[in-house]
Amino acid sequence: MERIWAPWRIEYILQEKDKGCIFCEKIKEKRDKKNYILYRGRLGFIIMNIFPYNSGHLMVAPYKHTADLGDLEEKELTELMVLVRESMGILRRALNPEGFNLGMNLGKCAGAGVIDHLHFHIVPRWQGDTNFMPLFSETQVMPELLESTYKKLKKEIKRCKF
Numbered sequence: 001m002e003r004i005w006a007p008w009r010i011e012y013i014l015q016e017k018d019k020g021c022i023f024c025e026k027i028k029e030k031r032d033k034k035n036y037i038l039y040r041g042r043l044g045f046i047i048m049n050i051f052p053y054n055s056g057h058l059m060v061a062p063y064k065h066t067a068d069l070g071d072l073e074e075k076e077l078t079e080l081m082v083l084v085r086e087s088m089g090i091l092r093r094a095l096n097p098e099g100f101n102l103g104m105n106l107g108k109c110a111g112a113g114v115i116d117h118l119h120f121h122i123v124p125r126w127q128g129d130t131n132f133m134p135l136f137s138e139t140q141v142m143p144e145l146l147e148s149t150y151k152k153l154k155k156e157i158k159r160c161k162f
Helices: 007-014 022-029 074-095 147-161
Strands: 037-040 044-048 058-062 098-102 121-126
Touching: 007 147, 022 037, 022 044, 037 074, 044 074, 044 147, 058 074, 074 098, 074 121, 074 147
Parallel strands: none
Antiparallel strands: 037 044, 044 058, 058 121, 098 121
16 A cells, blocks of 8 residues: 655644634634635535645535534535535636545544534545545645635635525
8 A cells, every 4th residue: 555645734633632623713713814714604614624635625514513413404404515516616616626525524433633513525636646545556645835725716606606
């Protein structure tokens, strides 16, 4: 198995873990550009992952602080799926990926870094890029500064059907 070197993630791994919720804190700050929040909906929001598995790695989270999908109302679930769909559209237009990994890590044993606030990961993919799952072939990292990616994606928000 090839190793994936993603040195930018070491900062996340080694950082002191806050007792609060990163999603709740960022949404309260009202500093969207600094916090890489791309869009605020009525019930959820789109935010860039600052420790991405790939360029353009986005997350969609509800405003409601919960780890359980069962705690969300139908309208919250619906809006989250619309935000996931529109996130993919933003990424397609801005970065032209060849595919996507979509998913949630619910619970510590499932790999959740933020255990108490559920969120979707939307990871754009290109042939030969890195992956956050075990790999059995060669890999290549496609880095881009978060600020550059944020600007590209933010320009595409106006074309969304929220």
